[in-house]
Amino acid sequence: MASGDRKFGYMTGKDAEVKLPRTTRVKNKTPAPVQITAEQILREARERQEAEIRPPKQKITDSTELSDYRLRRRKEFEDQIRRARWNIQVWVKYAKWEESQMDYARARSVWERALEGEYRNHTLWVKYAEFEMKNKFVNNARNVWDRSVTLLPRVDQLWEKYIYMEEKLGNVTGARQIFERWMNWSPDQKAWLCFIKFELRYNEIERARSIYERFVLCHPKVSAFIRYAKFEMKRGGQVKLAREVYERAVDKLANDEEAEILFVSFAEFEERCKEVERARFIYKFALDHIRKGRAEELYKKFVAFEKQYGDKEGIEDAIVGKKRFEYEDEVSKNPLNYDSWFDYVRLEESVGKKDRIREIYERAIANVPPAQEKRFWQRYIYLWINYALYEEIETKDVERTRDVYRECLKLIPHTKFSFAKIWLLAAEYEIRQLNLTGARQILGNAIGKAPKVKIFKKYIEMELKLVNIDRCRKLYERFLEWSPENCYAWRNYAEFEISLAETERARAIFELAISQPALDMPELLWKRYLDFEISEGEFEKTRALYERLLDRTKHCKVWISFAKFEASASEHKEDGIKSARVIFDRANTYYKDTTPELKEERATLLEDWLNMETGFGELGDVSVVQSKLPKKLKKRKMTSREDGSTEYEEYFDYLFPEESGTTNLKILEAAYKWKKLKGEECV
Secondary structure (H helix, E strand, C coil): HHHHHHHCCCCHHHHHHHHHCCCCCCCCCCCCCCCCCCCHHHHHHHCCCCCCCCCCCCCCCCCHHHHHHHHHHHHHHHHHHHHHHCCCHHCCCCCHHHCCCCCHHHEEEHHHHHHHHCCCCCCHHHHHHHHHHHHHCHHHHHHHHHHHHHHCCCCHHHHHHHHHHHHHHCCCCHHHHHHHHHHHHCCHHHHHHHHHHHHHCCHHHHHHHHHHHHHHHHCCCCCHHHHHHHHHCCCCCCCHHHHHHHHHHHHHCCCCCCCCHHHHHHHHHHCCCHHHHHHHHHHHHHHCCHHHCHHHHHHHHHHHHHHHCCCCHHHHHHHHHHHHHHHHHHHHCCCHHHHHHHHHHHHHHHHCCCCHHHHHHHHHHCCCCCCHHHHHHCCCCHHHHHHHHHHHHHHHHHHHHHHHHHHHHHHCCCCCCCCCHHHHHHHHHHEEEEEHHHHHHHHEEEEEEEHHHHHHHHHHHHHHHCCHHHHHHHHHHHHHHHHCCCHHHHHHHHHHHCCCCCCCHHHHHHHHHCCCCCCHHHHHHHHHHHHHHHHHHHHHHHHHHHHHHHCCCHHHHHHHHHHHHHHHHHHCHHHHHHHHHHHHHHHHHHHCCCCCCHHHHHHHHHHHHHHHHHHHHHHHHHHHEEEEEEEEEEEEEEEECCCCCCCEEEEEEEEEEEHHHHHHHHHHHHHHHHHHHHHHHCC
């Protein structure tokens, strides 16, 4: 079996592996000294081609040879037709050969046989009719054309060639009748225009006008009416008739997709007729009725028209119209782009039409943000603010402004978020209208629905200006109930009582404030309380307050402030200096014994102590502090990076006097261990 496989060219897998050709390796890759281009290769291939073998020419000398030749050729054509009856080229060649033999009857028979199976092929009809015309069989040609347009009335080429033949023969009436037959099939615009040109060639103006009337009824399109109007202007300058055509077109096609082209053509027509006001009215009518997205070219034409014929106001109006078109396009694409609405409103405000401005504002505020998140509403809310300010300042419509604020406050979901700015603007507006009851009602609703620090401050400020002390106290109490951790509220409440000389009330408020479990800025509150007691001359209470503060925090600034207070509070300066030293010494002892790791705070404390002793002059004792001052050392420590590598970072450390002895002992111990280790190695 294996030998048989090899005999007949079949190979087993092993043989196939053995006989696979090896890939040739190109060792020398340098370019050849003689380069051959593709052009040379093609030229050589062409030169080496053998000459085409053509059959020899035959000369027919008598009728017998002619008959044999014709019989042989006809048999060849008939055989080709039997093999490929669908091939039109065979029929055409057969008919043309019969025509070349002057046997027109046979040629006509071939054309008829071809049309029996392929009568829908208009090319056959055209070639058949051209055969009849070329050989001056006019009636036969008419018969062929007539049959073709009857069977294929939607093929324009057949009609055109039929009409062309009749016109060439001078049969104008017959050509007109063929046109009429063609128009009964409602062909496209090209056919109607051909009919019109035909009538115009023979100066039949009225016939052409009647055809145009039928044309615009059959094809009520912008291009048809424009052609009709231009025809009226060109043939005798019939301005009135042309204007009527345009007006009919506007009545029918004002909402058409190509209405922009119609209006531009109509306006240019009036412009050529020196009817500037008519043209301006047409442009404005078109801009009001055409959708903005399809009127870009119209705006350009209008601006150019106004620059040529209009005054300053008209030009500005045209430019505004163009910008209006751009903004309309932007807000239609993205109605939630509030920056576009702002620009659009600003444009309309520059024009000054109140109804138009209000319309844009109403359209803008109707685009409510879809998500109830404050970040989506922050730009939107300014539309309402600008709307209200416009109604108040420009139109001076009190009730409408109040309605704008009211609707805006209804729209905001106060349970999720609110805007203090809106509440305050609404209240300030009522104050400007001398409606204090309305302002109090708005601010009261704001505190009830969405309390905010700004609202409380504004409400208290208003009542304070009106010297309503009890209302201010109630508002402060409500403020602190809502936000007991707000140190600004506690401080302002206390300062309010201090301004009224209510010392005990102010002290009680401070005491209540510092007793709160959580405060946002307690240092602000304690400082104000201490300043209050110092201003009242209550030094014992101030000392007690400092001690209470030190029970809560041992920050170095508290110690320093306490010491400075003692230095300035005593009647005798020496006693004050002693008291201040005691405080500094207490603080230093605390940092030394309790929190030795807070070296930087301790160093800061000692520096302030030294500065104070220096400031005391002769009464100061700098040596007391200098013996306690630390040394500032620059050290390095190893830190690890994010990628796992290590690096050294420099930092400052402080070495205090009591730590220097310990450091020396450590050095001696390390030296003793090293010496002992060396002695053991020698042994």
